[in-house]
Amino acid sequence: MIYGFAWDTSSAAAFAWSILPILGIGLIVTLEATAAGFVIAMLLGLVLALLRRSRLRAIAWPTAAAIEFIRDTPLLVQLFFLYYVLPVYGITLPAFVTGAIALGVQYSAYTSEVYRAGLDAVPKGQWEAAVALNLSRVRTYTTIIVPQAIPRVLPALGNYLVSMLKETPVLSVVTVVDMVSLANMIGDRTFEYLVPLSLVGLIFLILTLLCSAGIHLLERALPKSGIALQ
């Protein structure tokens, strides 16, 4: 019994049905971690992308190196690093927060590249036209460049949201009780791993297929010419 839900091991179908509410509670944690991590990744990625585009090499180069380092090292090790090293410096956070930060930091390296590619894809003539019209740097970004970058950036961000969703089970190693750790707990107590783990796989499959369909719709719905911010 977990969270007050008992399981019924009389048959595979009954077992699957009886553990569904338990996995549902884990699913909420999984989705919360994904959402929290994604917000961090989108914001931190934006900061990294802007620093990366800085005209000062002393800022742009170390940022580029940091992005590369974060991108090429495993999330699991980064998670352990944050989980065990932050307390050494007196920062003690709940496991869920540490996990969300780890997810966010890892994916900020990806999202920063998405923003960069989105901005770079705006034709050079647009920048030149903005200069010719004597628009300020802020106005150039907010009214000319960013609106045109959005249709390229959003679907790519959506793809990373899906990858992030699939990586949240890693958080279970630092005691975040997500769907996968609940499936393992059920397995440990019933000696029956096949049904819980298959069910978790099925739930992930349904979620990712739904998300992919959503991104596809979004991609088609977004106007290619851009979205005015005013």
Added chain:
Amino acid sequence: MHWTHYLLPLLKGAELTAIIGLASTALGAVLAFAAGIARVEGGRLLSWLALIYIEVFRGTSLLVQLFWLYYALPLIGISFDPVTTGIAGLALNIGAYGAEVVRGALEAVAPQQREAARALNFGWSHTLLRICLPQAIVEMMPSFGNLAVQNLKDTSLVSLISISDLTFRAQSLRNVTQDSVTIYTMTLIGYFAMALVMMAAMRWLEIAVRRGPAFPRSAHG
């Protein structure tokens, strides 16, 4: 403890990480080509089977797949040692991603190429091996490079199915010494160094493919 004391155990772990990374990347490439070609060239049945494989392994989480292979599969009478399970799990996962790359590149080959091959009375395998793949493989290489690094990072998950790779060794060392900062910094640098080597190797392979036998001078050479 001085950091040099951690070097030997971590290097031993890194060795296993490298072996698992290389083996699963190679096996993953084979799966990627098999499933990717089946998607484009296979009949309805093969194409569907490949689609199911690709969607299942891309759509479910890698950690779930590893746990499934490690905990669930033995319950229906199929069990391997952990390292084989780890390599198989990683290869199945990265192979599904690679298959989409292969499919995309094959579909991007200009249709005139196939038409010309047909006009010249080339057979199916001849068209695929001599006309389509040599052109498509050049387009696949940058994505394969990214996937290889992705796979190298993913190898860290095998530490959770009791394989003593670099991450596992780091965990055990930390449990004994509590020296988290040094050990995890070294571990991160270790993975980064391996990723750099992997990227350089894939870059070299990309250049070799680009100028190598991709465009055979003689079709019957």
